[in-house]
Each structure stands twice: as structure tokens, then as C-alpha cells.
Amino acid sequence: MSEKNEVIKNTKITKKDMLQTFFFENFQQASFNYERIHALAFCVDMIPTIKRVYHKKEDQVAALKRHLTFFNVTPAVCGPVVGVTMAMEEAKSDGEDIDEGTINSLKIGLMGPLCGVGDPLIWGTLRPITAAIGASLALNGSVAGPILFFVAFNAVRLALKWYGLKYGFQKGLDIVHDLSGNLLPKLTEGATVLGLFVMGVLVTKWTSINVPLVVSSTTANGKTVVTTVQDILDQLCPGLLALGLTFLMMHFLKKKVNPIVLIFALFAVGIVGYGLGILA
Amino acid sequence: MTISTLQIVLIFIFSCICGAGSVLDEFQTHRPLIACTIVGLILGDPTKGIILGGTLELIALGWMNIGAAQSPDSALASVISTILVVVGNQSIQEGIAIALPVAAAGQVLTVFARTITVAFQHAADKAAEDANFNKIIALHFSALFVQALRVAIPSTLVAAYVSPTMVQNMLDAIPDVVTGGLTVAGGMIVVVGYAMVLNMMYVKYLMPFFFLGFILGGYLDFSLLAFGGIGLILAIVYVQLNPNFAKPQAAAATSAGTVADDELDDELDD
Numbered sequence: 001m002s003e004k005n006e007v008i009k010n011t012k013i014t015k016k017d018m019l020q021t022f023f024f025e026n027f028q029q030a031s032f033n034y035e036r037i038h039a040l041a042f043c044v045d046m047i048p049t050i051k052r053v054y055h056k057k058e059d060q061v062a063a064l065k066r067h068l069t070f071f072n073v074t075p076a077v078c079g080p081v082v083g084v085t086m087a088m089e090e091a092k093s094d095g096e097d098i099d100e101g102t103i104n105s106l107k108i109g110l111m112g113p114l115c116g117v118g119d120p121l122i123w124g125t126l127r128p129i130t131a132a133i134g135a136s137l138a139l140n141g142s143v144a145g146p147i148l149f150f151v152a153f154n155a156v157r158l159a160l161k162w163y164g165l166k167y168g169f170q171k172g173l174d175i176v177h178d179l180s181g182n183l184l185p186k187l188t189e190g191a192t193v194l195g196l197f198v199m200g201v202l203v204t205k206w207t208s209i210n211v212p213l214v215v216s217s218t219t220a221n222g223k224t225v226v227t228t229v230q231d232i233l234d235q236l237c238p239g240l241l242a243l244g245l246t247f248l249m250m251h252f253l254k255k256k257v258n259p260i261v262l263i264f265a266l267f268a269v270g271i272v273g274y275g276l277g278i279l280a
Numbered sequence: 281m282t283i284s285t286l287q288i289v290l291i292f293i294f295s296c297i298c299g300a301g302s303v304l305d306e307f308q309t310h311r312p313l314i315a316c317t318i319v320g321l322i323l324g325d326p327t328k329g330i331i332l333g334g335t336l337e338l339i340a341l342g343w344m345n346i347g348a349a350q351s352p353d354s355a356l357a358s359v360i361s362t363i364l365v366v367v368g369n370q371s372i373q374e375g376i377a378i379a380l381p382v383a384a385a386g387q388v389l390t391v392f393a394r395t396i397t398v399a400f401q402h403a404a405d406k407a408a409e410d411a412n413f414n415k416i417i418a419l420h421f422s423a424l425f426v427q428a429l430r431v432a433i434p435s436t437l438v439a440a441y442v443s444p445t446m447v448q449n450m451l452d453a454i455p456d457v458v459t460g461g462l463t464v465a466g467g468m469i470v471v472v473g474y475a476m477v478l479n480m481m482y483v484k485y486l487m488p489f490f491f492l493g494f495i496l497g498g499y500l501d502f503s504l505l506a507f508g509g510i511g512l513i514l515a516i517v518y519v520q521l522n523p524n525f526a527k528p529q530a531a532a533a534t535s536a537g538t539v540a541d542d543e544l545d546d547e548l549d550d
Contacts, residue, residue: 027421031397075304139331149313157306196490202474203474206470238499239494253475259472266471270463270465
């Protein structure tokens with residue numbers, strides 16, 4: 001471990017290289033393609049390092065080719081993989097016994113756990129929550145909505161990218177040990193609790209379904225009390241129909257039905273329901 | 281209203297950013313909340329843009345790109361629906377009805393663009409043979425331009441040729457039962473987005489937190505920000521109290537203790 005720290009202390013990678021890599025990291029999906037997903041992006045991320053540590057053309061060619069292989073990780077959490085790969089490339093250029101296979105298998109090995117935390121953290125929690133809070137302000141026409149969403153989401157995302165990159169680079173191979181510790185499952189579970197809780201709130205608060213079918217209409221003391229299906233459902237618990245509909249949609253999505261098909265199916269339900277007077 | 285040349289140019293530039301942003305998924309310029317707001321601003325009606333953005337954002341909450349799968353196209357949908365709503369002076373509900381078919385069409389264009397970029401990947405393989413760094417970087421960013429044009433071309437065409445009467449005639453052709461039904465459906469289709477997020481997040485033993493949110497949300501009149509705060513506190517307390525996370529440390533402490541004890545015993549034995 002102490003040996004690794006010495007390598008990092010004497011790093012050839014400059015601050016400028018780090019910043020350049022950080023800049024490229026913000027274009028992780030620019031050349032998204034169905035064949036190798038983020039392969040070209042990862043190679044571009046590595047270019048500042050490759051230029052810095054390898055000077056012979058054949059070494060550069062080999063390194064470039066090494067990083068043009070399949071790569072795919074939630075863009076916001078790509079930092080640690082890029083960082084650790086930079087550290088390994090530098091060690092390799094210093095003559096340490098690291099072969100291509102080690103570098104590749106480390107990249108592949110980190111993809112799984114990082115996607116495992118990145119997807120629920122970013123797409124399941126951070127974005128839906130910041131977007132929903134922003135949207136709730138925007139519905140009243142407040143410009144604070146879009147601004148809040150943009151600033152909050154990007155502040156977290158950029159911090160993850162920059163500190164992730166530094167963390168990966170400083171830790172080098174130790175990162176594998178670190179990641180197998182408690183940090184990732186803690187983050188994933190915490191994000192899931194927060195995400196699920198807020199989704200529960202959204203299902204009941206931001207869905208509007210109204211069934212105005214009249215169940216009974218009683219006249220007492222000259223006042224007419226009309227009870228609709230919706231009134232009865234709301235007395236049981238507000239939002240029950242929305243909850244049922246959400247679970248139904250989850251079921252169809254699990255059966256691989258395209259979300260756009262479901263959206264149009266609900267359009268059809270809305271039109272028919274409105275036409276028959278069941279929905280309003 | 282009619283659109284000036286300057287506005288068309290600005291829409292072209294912004295829809296390029298928006299299209300690039302939708303594949304990058306970094307700065308979120310392709311999300312309705314941002315895209316509708318900016319298009320509204322360009323066309324001189326930011327408030328309508330913001331409200332439409334907020335409405336569409338809730339519908340698109342679960343639209344996400346995970347792995348190789350991609351979502352309906354929120355970039356194209358946001359830009360085109362805002363143009364039609366502002367220029368044609370239409371209501372927000374009308375905007376939803378316009379946005380969703382456009383999002384579906386955009387999804388097809390996205391698949392097309394991501395297939396084209398395979399060629400850029402292969403060109404980069406060739407450039408790597410010569411260690412041509414700049415060419416690799418250039419290829420990477422040119423692929424982004426394909427994605428920018430994917431949104432910019434259709435959006436600019438709509439901006440250039442749309443007229444208020446055209447939008448009005450188009451929407452007048454839709455019978456009343458359909459517009460009313462679409463308004464009703466607008467309140468329901470948000471659940472598809474929720475379902476997408478929930479399916480990704482689904483952990484059976486954590487579902488009580490979902491139901492807690494559901495019940496509290498039904499009875500308490502808090503803002504969403506306040507609910508977010510409660511959720512964050514719940515998450516932190518849950519992680520702190522969870523014995524699964526406490527165990528390894530405790531185990532390490534005990535094992536360390538045992539080793540120390542053993543050593544002490546050994547010394548005592550000596």
C-alpha cells in the first residue's frame with residue numbers, strides 16, 4: 001500500500017491533465033453507439049493520460065486500442081473507473097508488471113458495482129426528485145423551478161465526476177478493496193429509501209383521476225348530498241386508483257411493453273372514459 | 281404570433297444544444313423543465329414555457345436511458361410542443377397532446393442516430409492505429425453533431441413553417457371528445473413515468489417506505505420539498521440503524537480484540 005502511495009506522489013499526471021479528463025468526462029455519451037456504447041468516450045477520457053505517460057508510438061497505439069473496447073457505466077459515476085485506469089496506465093508505463101488483461105478486467109469489474117449504485121442514485125433518486133420539486137414550482141409559472149432543478153442536479157453530478165475521478169486516481173488499485181466495503185451498498189440502500197418514499201408521495205399527490213359516477217343522491221332538509229364513486233374511494237384512502245394504476249403499469253413494463261404504447265393506451269382510456277362520463 | 285428570423289436561428293442553436301444534451305444526459309438541457317422554459321423565452325412567452333415544462337416534466341419523470349435502452353425523446357417533444365403552443369396560442373393540455381406523439385417519433389430518430397454512430401466508432405479504431413489523438417477526439421465530438429441535428433432539423437422546420445392559423449386548424453380538426461379525453465388522460469399518464477422509476481428501484485423489503493410516502497402524501501398538505509427532506513432523514517436513519525451495515529465493523533472490532541487477547545494470552549503463557 002505504501003508503495004502505491006509513493007507512485008501517486010511522484011505522478012507524472014499534471015493538474016491540467018486531470019482537468020482535461022474531467023472536461024471530457026462531461027461528454028461520456030457523445031458517441032453513444034449500439035456496438036460498444038461508451039467505448040470511444042472512454043478512449044477520449046484516457047487521451048490526456050496516454051499522451052503524458054507513453055512516448056513511443058507503439059505504446060500509444062496499444063493503449064488507445066486497449067480503451068476502444070466496450071464500456072458502459074452510468075455517466076455521472078464514471079469518475080472512479082477513469083481515475084483508477086489512469087493510475088494503472090501510469091504504473092504500467094513505469095514498467096510495473098500490469099498486463100492488458102488486468103486493466104480490462106478491472107474496468108469490466110468496476111462497471112457492474114458502479115452501475116448498481118449509479119442508476120438508482122442518479123436516475124432513480126436524484127433526477128426524479130430534483131425534477132419533481134422543480135416541476136412543482138414551475139406549474140405556478142415560477143422560474144425558480146427550472147433553475148433549482150438545473151443547479152441542484154448539476155452540482156451533485158459535477159461533484160461526483162470530479163471527486164470520483166480524483167478518488168479513483170489516488171486510490172489506484174485499492175479502490176477495488178474500498179468498493180467491496182460498505183460504502184456502495186449504503187449509498188444504494190439510502191438512495192432507494194429516499195427514492196421510494198418520494199415516489200409514494202408523487203403517486204398520490206400528482207396524479208389526478210376522478211370518477212364522477214353518482215352512487216347515491218339523497219335529499220335531506222332541502223340539501224342534496226351527492227356521493228360519487230370518487231368520494232367513496234377518497235374516504236378509504238386518497239389516491240387508491242392512482243396506486244392501482246401505477247402497479248398495473250409496473251406489471252406491463254416488466255412484460256417489456258414499450259412505455260409509449262402504455263401512454264397511448266391511457267390516452268385511449270381517457271377518451272373512452274370521458275366519452276362515457278366515467279372519467280372527468 | 282409570427283416568428284422572426286432571429287428567433288428561428290436561436291431555436292436552431294438551442295435545439296442543437298438540446299439534441300446533444302439528450303444523448304449526453306449530463307446537463308439536462310433536454311428535459312422539458314429546461315427545454316420548454318428556454319424555447320418559451322426565445323419566443324417571448326417564458327411563463328407559458330415554464331408551466332408547459334413543469335407539466336411535461338412530471339409526465340417524463342421516468343423517461344431515462346439505462347444501458348443501451350433509450351427513452352421517448354423529451355428533447356424533440358419539448359421544443360416542438362412549446363413552439364406550437366406559444367405560436368398557436370394554445371393551452372397547456374393541447375401541448376401535452378402534441379408532445380407525446382412527437383416523443384414517440386423522436387425515439388425512432390434516436391435509434392437511427394445511435395446506429396449511424398457505429399461508423400464513427402470504426403473510424404476511431406482506424407485512427408488509433410496511427411495514434412492520431414486529435415482525429416479520435418474529433419470523431420467523438422462529430423458523433424455528437426449527428427445527435428444535435430436529429431433534434432435541430434425537425435424543430436427548425438416546424439419553427440420556420442408554422443403559423444397560428446395552421447395550429448388552430450390542426451387542433452380544430454380534433455373532435456371535442458378527444459380533447460376532453462386527452463385532458464383527462466393527462467392527469468393519468470404520469471403513472472407510466474412513476475412505474476418506470478419504481479421498477480428500477482424496486483426492492484421488496486424497502487417497499488414500506490413507498491407506502492409510507494403514499495399515505496403521508498394523501499393526508500398531509502406539505503410541499504414536495506418538505507417531503508424530500510423527510511425522505512432524506514428516513515434514508516439516513518435507516519442506513520444508520522441497519523444492522524447489516526454495522527456488522528462488518530463490529531465483527532472487525534471483535535476479531536481484532538480476539539487477536540489482541542490471543543497475543544496477550546501468548547505473552548502470559550510465556
